[in-house]
Each structure stands twice: as structure tokens, then as C-alpha cells.
Amino acid sequence: MAKVFLSFAGGDREAALYAQSALDALGADVYCYQDVSDRDTPVNTSLSKKLANEASEADIFIMLLHNSMGGPVEADAEHRAFLRYEFDAFYQQLMSGGKQCPPVILQLPSNSPNPAVDEFAAWLAARDMAPERVPSGQDFVAKAVRAYHAFALSVETPCAFGYFDRTYVEHYIDDELIRCINTRAVFPQRFLYATALGARLWLELAGNRNGKIGKVYGAFTFGSKEPERRDPETGVRIPGLKEKVLAEIAKWPGGSELPVIVLGCGDARREATICRSLQESLPQRRLRVLLVDVSKTLIGHASRVVKETTHENTRVDFALLDFEDPRILRTILREWCARSPCLVLFLGNTLGNINELRFLDNVADALRPHDLLLIETVKDSAEPTAPQPATAAGVMNPEDPRFEFFAAPIRTFGLVPRRQQMRRTQEASLLGTLERYSYVFTSKDVETLAGSRYAGKVSDQSQIELVNIQRMVPAKLEAAAKSRFTGTFISERSYPVTASHVVTMIYCLATK
Numbered sequence: 001m002a003k004v005f006l007s008f009a010g011g012d013r014e015a016a017l018y019a020q021s022a023l024d025a026l027g028a029d030v031y032c033y034q035d036v037s038d039r040d041t042p043v044n045t046s047l048s049k050k051l052a053n054e055a056s057e058a059d060i061f062i063m064l065l066h067n068s069m070g071g072p073v074e075a076d077a078e079h080r081a082f083l084r085y086e087f088d089a090f091y092q093q094l095m096s097g098g099k100q101c102p103p104v105i106l107q108l109p110s111n112s113p114n115p116a117v118d119e120f121a122a123w124l125a126a127r128d129m130a131p132e133r134v135p136s137g138q139d140f141v142a143k144a145v146r147a148y149h150a151f152a153l154s155v156e157t158p159c160a161f162g163y164f165d166r167t168y169v170e171h172y173i174d175d176e177l178i179r180c181i182n183t184r185a186v187f188p189q190r191f192l193y194a195t196a197l198g199a200r201l202w203l204e205l206a207g208n209r210n211g212k213i214g215k216v217y218g219a220f221t222f223g224s225k226e227p228e229r230r231d232p233e234t235g236v237r238i239p240g241l242k243e244k245v246l247a248e249i250a251k252w253p254g255g256s257e258l259p260v261i262v263l264g265c266g267d268a269r270r271e272a273t274i275c276r277s278l279q280e281s282l283p284q285r286r287l288r289v290l291l292v293d294v295s296k297t298l299i300g301h302a303s304r305v306v307k308e309t310t311h312e313n314t315r316v317d318f319a320l321l322d323f324e325d326p327r328i329l330r331t332i333l334r335e336w337c338a339r340s341p342c343l344v345l346f347l348g349n350t351l352g353n354i355n356e357l358r359f360l361d362n363v364a365d366a367l368r369p370h371d372l373l374l375i376e377t378v379k380d381s382a383e384p385t386a387p388q389p390a391t392a393a394g395v396m397n398p399e400d401p402r403f404e405f406f407a408a409p410i411r412t413f414g415l416v417p418r419r420q421q422m423r424r425t426q427e428a429s430l431l432g433t434l435e436r437y438s439y440v441f442t443s444k445d446v447e448t449l450a451g452s453r454y455a456g457k458v459s460d461q462s463q464i465e466l467v468n469i470q471r472m473v474p475a476k477l478e479a480a481a482k483s484r485f486t487g488t489f490i491s492e493r494s495y496p497v498t499a500s501h502v503v504t505m506i507y508c509l510a511t512k
């Protein structure tokens with residue numbers, strides 16, 4: 001992951017915030033010594049040292065000069081010469097051949113002169129460097145993004161153990177974004193999570209105990225705490241989800257392994273709960289977990305969660321892959337668990353992120369006898385189905401958690417997405433309600449992109465669109481599963497989110 005050192009003055013906080021989000025969205029590891037959303041950072045000697053360390057370790061050094069900066073260049077004894085400290089730390093490495101990119105120093109126009117900026121410019125000139133003037137904060141963001149692309153295209157992404165697909169190196173995501181705009185194709189949802197920013201947004205949503213997703217996920221149980229269910233007509237007890245899974249595993253031939261494939265693992269918190277619970281009920285089986293996702297960040301996070309939640313002898317593998325590729329699941333089953341049937345977990349309405357029927361076809365094709373598939377999805381709920389008042393004209397509501405997700409890829413262009421340019425509409429889909437999100441580019445965006453590698457690729461009024469399926473209808477999901485799998489078991493669980501709002505999830509266990 002490329003390390004970026006981002007330096008800015010207090011007056012540039014907004015531009016710096018956007019640049020940080022854009023670089024985040026591209027997968028960079030950004031260091032800002034000031035919290036971009038906070039007030040001034042206290043200054044002391046340890047900060048000066050930290051700055052020098054961070055700058056010397058950075059791959060890309062971006063500095064934005066602004067009139068609000070203070071302090072003379074040489075005043076190091078009073079800890080006020082960060083500009084020189086940080087620049088020097090990077091520059092020394094550059095001069096010794098330890099860096100690939102020259103520093104990017106940009107300066108915004110100002111009405112009043114600032115001797116500190118002039119003094120620093122003179123100090124830079126003695127090192128054959130000069131700040132480049134940029135007309136606006138938005139141009140600064142675009143230049144920062146360009147510097148990242150220039151670097152990222154010149155290096156290979158390292159790969160540890162496990163399966164690895166180059167498609168998810170960040171600049172391919174960016175190419176895919178352009179391809180979708182030009183061909184008017186829908187931008188695949190998976191790319192939203194694949195960037196570092198997308199992954200972070202997902203972790204925040206899933207972990208926020210006050211939000212809808214966090215509340216539902218936090219209340220999830222598997223096993224003893226499952227509420228008892230009875231058939232409303234016969235009064236006969238319906239087995240709980242865990243009971244049903246255990247009954248199916250009991251039919252597996254051979255009894256030494258418990259392979260679990262987590263498709264679209266996210267933070268895998270609930271999947272880890274399931275694994276732990278099964279491990280306790282089946283102590284004779286050795287748990288092996290394969291985490292599949294398009295996000296390196298989420299896989300890393302999930303593997304820690306699974307290791308912490310399950311017993312010590314659990315083996316955790318990963319696959320950075322697109323499970324929508326029809327060959328993937330078949331290959332994984334053949335290579336990763338050739339000797340045993342397995343449990344495939346597909347939780348968190350991920351079915352709504354993809355072409356749901358094509359996915360069901362692919363899985364049904366790939367699964368072998370005794371393999372189990374557990375799908376979780378969101379049921380038609382008490383949520384309002386019409387756009388909320390603020391979005392009456394179809395403009396996307398900034399409170400909508402998907403706003404930030406969708407804004408992330410726009411930021412990878414170096415653009416600052418505006419709410420007024422984002423639309424949200426709804427229509428019926430085969431299994432539920434399809435929501436369509438789009439971002440319409442304006443002539444201002446086209447202007448900002450002039451001179452970048454995207455010049456000429458985006459035109460005024462061109463747009464990028466993504467779709468998401470929500471509010472699945474249980475009967476439709478059940479019918480779709482029944483026509484593809486031999487055994488299906490449907491279960492529902494309701495989670496109160498507020499006094500008046502209950503979210504119901506549907507669980508569909510399918511066997512072949």
C-alpha cells in the first residue's frame with residue numbers, strides 16, 4: 001500500500017479532507033499530522049520527530065502551501081519549522097535514491113502576502129524546487145490523485161499467501177469506473193468495498209451500535225439464544241437455524257474436518273460467531289475457514305476477528321477474488337476442500353449487491369452433494385419505500401449510508417462529489433426492490449479533469465450508475481432457491497432497531 005504524507009495549513013482543511021478521502025478511496029495509506037476534521041494540532045518536539053519519521057517513510061509527499069501557515073522556516077528550536085523538517089526528511093531520501101516520486105508542492109492563490117510562505121519558497125528554490133500554483137482546492141485534490149496514480153502504476157502490489165487476483169489492485173478499479181461511464185454499464189457494487197475508503201466505511205457502518213446495520217448485526221445470535229419458532233397452523237416446533245445446519249453436517253461422509261467458506265466476508269463478525277458455535281458443538285472436527293472478498297483491508301480485518309473468536313487450532317486462509325466469476329466457487333471447492341463437503345456462508349444482504357439469480361445459478365452449478373449454502377438477506381420491512389422528503393426530487397439523501405460509498409469512487413477521479421449530482425430511484429426487481437443510484441457529471445467536473453489521465457473520458461451529463469437490491473420477498477427467494485437446490489430451509493429473524501422500526505432478515509439454507 002502506497003504511503004502518502006499530506007501536509008497542509010489550517011486554512012486548507014477542507015481541501016486536505018477531500019484529498020485525504022480521494023487517496024483513501026484509491027487504497028493509499030495517508031498520514032496527515034493534523035486531524036483534517038479537527039482544530040489545530042498542538043506542537044511539540046515529539047511531533048517534529050514524528051513528522052520527520054513519517055515523511056522519510058512516505059512513498060509520495062504532497063504539500064499544500066497556504067497563506068494561513070505561520071512560522072519562519074528556520075525556527076526549529078521553537079518547534080515551528082515543520083515544513084522544513086518534513087520536507088527535508090523526504091528530500092534526503094529522494095537524493096539518496098530511496099524514493100521514486102519527486103515531492104508535490106502546490107500553492108493556492110492568496111490576496112495578502114505571507115512572509116513565511118515566501119521564505120519557504122526561497123528555501124525550496126535553493127534546492128531547485130518551486131511550488132506549483134493551483135487555482136482552487138479542487139485542482140489540488142486532482143493533482144494529489146494524479147501523483148498517486150503516477151506512483152501506483154509504476155509498482156507491483158505485493159501478495160502474501162492465499163489466492164490473489166490482480167483485478168483488485170486499485171488502479172484497475174479506476175479503469176473499471178471509466179469503462180462503466182463510457183459504455184453506460186452499471187458500476188459493480190463490489191468495487192465500492194474494494195478500496196481502502198470503501199472498506200473503512202463498511203467497518204464503520206457494521207460496527208456502529210447506534211446505526212441500523214450495527215444494531216441488527218450486534219443482536220445476531222446462532223444457537224442457544226435463537227428464539228423458538230412454531231408452525232402457526234400446526235403448533236409444531238420448527239428447528240432453529242443452528243439445529244438445521246448441524247443436522248445437515250451430521251449427514252456428511254467422513255468426520256474430521258469442518259471447512260467454512262465465507263463469501264464476501266466483510267468484518268466476518270457474525271460468521272466468526274457461527275464458526276465458534278459450530279466448533280463447540282462439533283469438537284471432533286477441525287475448523288478451517290476461507291475468507292473470500294474483493295477487499296484486502298476487510299480480509300485482513302476478518303482474519304483477525306475469526307482468529308480471536310474461534311479456538312486456537314482454527315486455520316484461516318483467504319482468497320482476494322470476485323465470487324461473481326462463475327469459475328471461482330467451483331475452483332475453490334476443488335482446490336481448497338477437495339476431501340470434505342463444506343458450509344458456504346453468504347451473509348449481510350450481499351445477494352442484493354449482485355445479479356442475484358445469476359449468482360444462485362452459479363452456486364447451484366458449483367456446489368457438490370452435501371455442500372451447504374447459507375444466505376442471509378433483508379426482508380421487506382417497515383422502512384419507507386418512497387424516497388424520503390429530502391430526496392423528493394430524486395436527489396440522494398446525505399444521511400443515506402450509500403451516499404458515502406458511492407462518493408468514494410467519484411473521489412478516485414480527484415473530484416469532490418456533490419449531493420445535488422447524485423440521484424436515487426426505486427423499481428421492482430425479481431426478488432425485491434431495486435434501488436438505482438447515479439452520479440451525473442457536470443461541465444465543472446469535465447474542466448477539473450482536463451489535463452488528467454481522465455481528460456476526454458467523461459463528458460458533461462455523462463453518468464455513472466450502480467444498483468442495489470433491498471427488501472427481498474421471502475416467497476420469491478424461496479421459489480428461486482427451490483428451483484435450483486434440492487433441499488431448502490427458510491427461517492426469519494426480526495431485530496428491533498427503534499421503537500417503531502423492526503428489521504427482519506431472511507435466512508435460506510440450501511443443499512444439493
Ligand SMILES: C[S@@+](CC[C@H](N)C(=O)[O-])C[C@H]1O[C@@H](n2cnc3c(N)ncnc32)[C@H](O)[C@@H]1O
Pocket residue numbers: 189190193194202206263264265266267268269270292293294295298321322323324346347348349350353354
Ligand atoms: C454487505 S457486506 C457483508 C459483509 C459480511 N458478510 C457481513 O455479513 O457482515 C458485502 C461484502 O461482500 C464483498 N463483496 C461484494 N461483492 C463481492 C464480489 N463480487 N466478490 C467478492 N467479494 C464481494 C464486499 O467487499 C463486502 O465485504
